[in-house]
Amino acid sequence: MNKLQNFSKGLISENPVLVLILGTCPTLATSTNVESALGMGAAATIVLFCSNIVISALRKVIPDKVRIPCFIVLIAGFVTMVQMLVKAYAPDLDASLGIYLPLIVVNCIILGRAEMFAQKNTVIDSAIDALGMGAGFTLTLAAMASIREIFGNGTWMGISIPVLSDNHVSILTMAPGGFFVFGLLIAIVNKFSKSKPKKKDFGCAGCPSAGVCGGCAVKEGSDD
Amino acid sequence: MTKLIIILLSAVFINNYVLNRFLGICPFLGVSKKLDSATGMSLAVIFVMLIATAVTWPIQMYLLEPNNLGYLQTIVFILVIAALVQLVEIVLKKYVPALHKGLGVYLPLITTNCAVLGVTILNIDEGYTFLEAMVNSLGSGLGFFLAMVMFSGVRSKLEGADIPKSFKGLPITLIAASITSLSFMGFGGVIENLFA
Numbered sequence: 001m002n003k004l005q006n007f008s009k010g011l012i013s014e015n016p017v018l019v020l021i022l023g024t025c026p027t028l029a030t031s032t033n034v035e036s037a038l039g040m041g042a043a044a045t046i047v048l049f050c051s052n053i054v055i056s057a058l059r060k061v062i063p064d065k066v067r068i069p070c071f072i073v074l075i076a077g078f079v080t081m082v083q084m085l086v087k088a089y090a091p092d093l094d095a096s097l098g099i100y101l102p103l104i105v106v107n108c109i110i111l112g113r114a115e116m117f118a119q120k121n122t123v124i125d126s127a128i129d130a131l132g133m134g135a136g137f138t139l140t141l142a143a144m145a146s147i148r149e150i151f152g153n154g155t156w157m158g159i160s161i162p163v164l165s166d167n168h169v170s171i172l173t174m175a176p177g178g179f180f181v182f183g184l185l186i187a188i189v190n191k192f193s194k195s196k197p198k199k200k201d202f203g204c205a206g207c208p209s210a211g212v213c214g215g216c217a218v219k220e221g222s223d224d
Numbered sequence: 225m226t227k228l229i230i231i232l233l234s235a236v237f238i239n240n241y242v243l244n245r246f247l248g249i250c251p252f253l254g255v256s257k258k259l260d261s262a263t264g265m266s267l268a269v270i271f272v273m274l275i276a277t278a279v280t281w282p283i284q285m286y287l288l289e290p291n292n293l294g295y296l297q298t299i300v301f302i303l304v305i306a307a308l309v310q311l312v313e314i315v316l317k318k319y320v321p322a323l324h325k326g327l328g329v330y331l332p333l334i335t336t337n338c339a340v341l342g343v344t345i346l347n348i349d350e351g352y353t354f355l356e357a358m359v360n361s362l363g364s365g366l367g368f369f370l371a372m373v374m375f376s377g378v379r380s381k382l383e384g385a386d387i388p389k390s391f392k393g394l395p396i397t398l399i400a401a402s403i404t405s406l407s408f409m410g411f412g413g414v415i416e417n418l419f420a
Binding site (some may be wrong): 021023026027028031069072073076077079080083101103105106107108171174175176177178179180182183184186187188190191211224 | 243244245246247248249250253278295297298299302304306315326335337338340345346349388389390391392393394395397398399402403405406408409
């Protein structure tokens, strides 16, 4: 796989939000307006970039058995740094992201990429992977936030849109609208993706970070 | 006392973790297919939320804040929760095997569940006292339980429904979640007026 493919897979074929279905919580919560969506995307991308580089640099040092706790500590460290930077330089963003900023620690995109990619690949490849995944995450968030902001609030990035600002559907910016728009987007992706999406339903079996959380395989098996 | 009841009821109905705050979506969508696994998962979440709050609240108040280490909150909390879950699992396995059998498989899943880390951080952010924090955690856990159980009923109906091909699986589940969440919006304002 060349470097360009490595980058672009995060945008389309392995889009973390719409295809891999990772990081649903921040996607739903911070896509109420475009600005906070971009902020969330940027914060997660920075954390992902740093953690992927460090984890792949240390991949021969970290013993296999304690890798998950090591990853979590590294990720939590980077999240704390980003949190402090945002608090200092973008207090408005800090207020609008609120609890979701520290919760980047448990965002499965970051732990998932560490487990699936960074611990098996070189530093350069991991960095490119992180940028691709981060860009995919940010763009999807921004697209979803645009839909919710334009139709739900009649504005885009704070700019008022003529007809829609008088006739907005405010439910779209509230919780139910988040689920609804996300559902529609995934249905659209399913409709147009050429490689018929694997039959996998949402659940631990289809979750790429199943290895991370352990136990899943056991439980899914016992369900059937 | 009234304040505690208000905290409990608003955590269950109004600020429902899953349907309003979008925390813990992964288990909500992943484990809600069957009623018994939904119940097991939710009980484990309530249990872990309570012990996580019981441990992290004193750590924040008596260890981090007096020493000006508030910025270590995220790292310390996630580590404490991860270690705690492992410890509880070992203890349960040894001394209460019956309970371990019921909750055991779900415990490791909860370590990286954003609802648990979320509730511990929110308890600090809201400035709750220890008792209020515990009540809030209980309410949040119960709210999770309610959403999971209700939604597993909705999903069992969805299984047999005839829906367009591209909506099969996750999309229709999300749209059903949207309607469930809409019904919860009806609780808005009820609790405040109940005690006014």
